[in-house]
Amino acid sequence: MALTYILFQVAVALLAIVTYYLHRKLTYFKRRGIPFDTPHPIRGNLAELQISKNFHECLQDHYNKFRESKAPFVGFYLFQNPAAFVMDLELAKHILIKDFSNFSNKGMFYNEKDDPISAHLFNLDGPQWRLLRNKLSSTFTSGKMKFMFPTVVSVADEFMTVMHEKVSKNDVLNIRDLVARFTVDVIGTCAFGIKCNSLRDEKAEFLDFGKRSLVEKRHGTIILGFMRSYPKLARKLGFVRTPQHIQDFYRRIVTETVAMREKENIKRNDFMDMLIEMKNQKEVTLENGEVVKGLTIDEVLAQAFVFFIAGFETSSSTMGYALYELAKNPDIQNKVRAEVEEVLEQHDQKFTYECTKDLKYLNQVISETLRLYTIVPNLDRMAAKRYVVPGHPEFVIEAGQSVIIPASAIHRDPSIYPEPLEFRPERFTPEEIKNRPSVAWLPFGDGPRNCIGLRFGQMQARIGLALLIKNFKFSTSSKTSDPLVYDPKSFVLGLKDGIYLKLEAI
Template identity: 80%
Template sequence: MALTYYLFQVAVALLAIVTYTLHRKLTFFKRRGIPYDKPHPIRGNMDGYKKTRTVHEIYQDYYNKYRNSKAPFVGFYLFQKPAAFIIDLELAKQILIKNFSNFSDKGIYYNEKDDPMSAHLFNLDGPQWRLLRSKLSSTFTSGKMKFMYPTVLSVAEEFMAVMHEKVAQNSVLDVRDLVARFTVDVIGTCAFGIQCNSLRDEKAEFLHFGRRALLDHRHGKLLTGFMRSYPNLARRLGFQRNAKHTQDFYHRIVTETVSLREKENIKRNDFMDMLIALKNQKEMTLESGEVVKGLTMEEVVAQAFVFFIAGFDTSSSTMGFALYELAKNPQIQEKVRAEVEEVLQQHDHKFTYECIKDLKYLNQVINETLRHYTIVPNVDRVAAKRFVVPGNPKFVIEAGQSIIIPSSAIHHDPSIYPEPNEFRPERFSPEESANRPSVAWLPFGEGPRNCIGLRFGQMQARTGLALLIKNFRFSTCEQTADPLIYDPNSTILLGLKCGIHLKVEAI
């Protein structure tokens, strides 16, 4: 009896502590007098997450509600975690560039001990991120991209051969699926040195696991929210981000690739070669003068994994959305085609690394695509120290507080981009771009923590699109969805419920 009573008291005490903690969290902005929407006790302000609304739509609606307010940021509950939801572009610039030293961390959940593959460059914070960024920066220079370009071009040429075969069989194709196969083969070759053969094999292993890695997660919505809300506790409990079959596949592929290359002394001048070189360096001197050890095998696996996933889906989505808009806007498509032909004439009708850099209008099309169809909806940051917003002493970002910069919503702000739902590549002409703050366009982030693979993503997207437009004409048909229907089950990236079906004619 006494034991039962004691356990009851402990349960009541624990319930009181949990209730008080939750109450303090959910009244965080109310106590500070900062505008916010009343949160759900579990979902926070993420109502409709993975059910009826994409993350893009959730952030867009919230931004639209507050964008005309005078507040530089408003309160937002990412599940049970209070976050500063940035409205003012000048504050976004302070966070991403001017005060980067205070906002260099992302605060995204990873578990280096139980799920080493989650501890990659995109997720890491603090000294670990700085160290790894310094180690890997040299692998993404223009010189290294030029080394990789022949590999990208050879896959692109195989892509054209497959496209001609497909068009001969059927004039209506799912271009979203085909460009995904192209980017899988490019990344698989450059990151792993493996001929994935996704273009010709619908059941190719890399294609299958590339898709599953973005859809399959270790836990459901409830525990995902828990990891985002209580990352330190989740880490102690051993929660993992990646599904076991995803971990097993990429760990096996990377370790086998590294072992084979080292045993046979194979050199390919690709991303994997660069990672192996960093692994085999006993120590290296960074620009800061600091001497550090080379990469561990687990770090090699993690970086190869994120390079594959980031390069595969973001680039293929961008290419698919670009082709969709070019099909809907034939005058823009013809302008791109004319530019491709003109540039090729200047380069002896050969696609070279220098050639793709001269495709200025195509690059504007890609930039406008990334604005209109922002693949990742936001930029995450967390404050290291207390930060008082300049000119707004009432608005304080506390130490350890999460920050959401809603890039997709900013890209659709009519005060920044008039008629934001209209596809107009001229927005990214040098003249128009100069009239906007740099942080008004954030598909790759901004500042010292921008996307390290930016050059590679641009290289494969420009090469693939240039060859497609040169060889084929794209137009809409009865099977073309208008508007496109987005999939709310996509955790973060902008996913579609169906493909992008277009009429394709060989030129």
């Protein structure tokens, strides 16, 4: 009895400690006088996430609730993690650019030991991130884009052949699926040197695992919330985010590719070459005493994985949403087509690297698509030191506190973009851009930690869209969803169904 009583007292004490700890967490903003919305005790301000709403919609609701407030940031509970939810664009500019040295980290979960595929450039912090970013930046220069351009065009030409074959059999197609096959083949070729054959193979492995990587997780929302709220603790406890079958697939592809290139001394001057070069780099001691080692095969795996996922999903989603809007707005579509034909005529009907720069209206269409359909909804940052918001001494971001910049909600703010649900490429003329704060458009982030592959993503989207519009007329059909229905289980802006459009060969 005595032991039972002692165990009972210990259990009660532990429960009291946990309850007090959670109470302190969930009253964090109330005690500081910062506007907030009452959180769910477990899910925080994400009570409907992956149930009835995606992350974009949760952030949009929170932004709309506080849009009229004058606060530079409001409280937001990422599950149980109190985060500063940025409302003011000037503060966003400070965090992303002016005071980046204090906000260079993201505070995301990654576990290089037990879940090596999670330790990629998007998640990493500190010296690991800086070193990788500096080395990988050379892969995405204009010169490298020009070098890869013919490869992307060759895949796009094959894409047009496949599209003509499909349209001759059925004029209503799931364009979202087809553009995903195109970008998978582009990334597979440019990053891995592998012909994925997704355009013709309905069961192509690369496409299948690419899609599954975005929606399949090892744990449910609650455990993922714990990992997001307490990333360091989750790492110490050996938590793993990536399902084993997804890890196994990419590990096999990467190790086979690396082994083949090293054995046969294959040089393609692409992303994988850069990673192999970094893997084989000798250990170097810098002037500050820091020891720089070559990448392990696990680190090569992680970077190859994120480049593939980011490159295939963001570009294919952008292309799909752009074609959806062009189908709904034939005047805009005709204007794009006229520009493509005029530019190609100026370049003797040859699609050159210079063509993509001359397609100014198409680029406006892509920018407007990324505004209205922002693929990744927010930018994550974490304060290294206590930060007093300039001009607002009563608003303080404490050291170690998470920061959320709700990019997708900012893009739909009517005070920044009047009638934000309307599709208007004219918002992105040089004159209009100058009239807005520089951080009012954030599909690729901004500052030193912006998207490293934005040039590549834009290049493949421009090539794919230009050739599609040149070869086909797009219109809506009875199968076209309006409005689109988003998948609540997808972190990026994914759809429950595809985008079905009617195509007519030109």
